[in-house]
Amino acid sequence: VQLVESGGGLVQPGGSLRLSCATSGIVFRIADTKWYRQGPGKEREEVAFISSIGRTSYADSVKGRFTISRDNTKKTAYLQMNNLKAEDTAVYYCNIPQAGAPDYWGQGTQVTVSS
Numbered sequence: 567v568q569l570v571e572s573g574g575g576l577v578q579p580g581g582s583l584r585l586s587c588a589t590s591g592i593v594f595r596i597a598d599t600k601w602y603r604q605g606p607g608k609e610r611e612e613v614a615f616i617s618s619i620g621r622t623s624y625a626d627s628v629k630g631r632f633t634i635s636r637d638n639t640k641k642t643a644y645l646q647m648n649n650l651k652a653e654d655t656a657v658y659y660c661n662i663p664q665a666g667a668p669d670y671w672g673q674g675t676q677v678t679v680s681s
Contacts, residue, residue: 567591567670569660574675577650581679585645587660587672594641598663601634601645603656603677610659614645628654650679 573585587599596618604610614634615623622634633646643660660672 569662569670569672571658571660571672571675574658574677576678576680578681579651579679581650582646582648583650583677585647585658585675585677587643589641589643589662592662592670595638599636599643600661600663602659602661604659605653605656608656616643647677652679655679
């Protein structure tokens with residue numbers, strides 16, 4: 567199983583980025599998917615969730631600014647991030663939870679919001 571994140575980078579406050587999580591080796595269409603982030607000196611936190619049937623939820627800190635989505639034909643999950651703030655600076659990770667087994671994680675992609 568591989569999860570490969572991409573789309574991170576440096577963006578000014580108020581800007582946008584779209585992260586992608588390309589998966590392989592897993593039946594993606596039946597997998598719930600999450601995005602986590604870990605900022606400097608902070609613990610890893612869950613920011614968005616999408617179920618296999620498209621149900622979504624968000625952390626309060628990103629609600630209304632971030633949108634999680636999925637394309638089962640491409641086996642890829644996305645995180646559209648708008649109106650980015652300095653406090654969104656973090657490494658963003660894709661996660662696929664596994665009941666009764668270790669979760670699958672990507673390697674992470676750095677997002678830096680700075681002027």
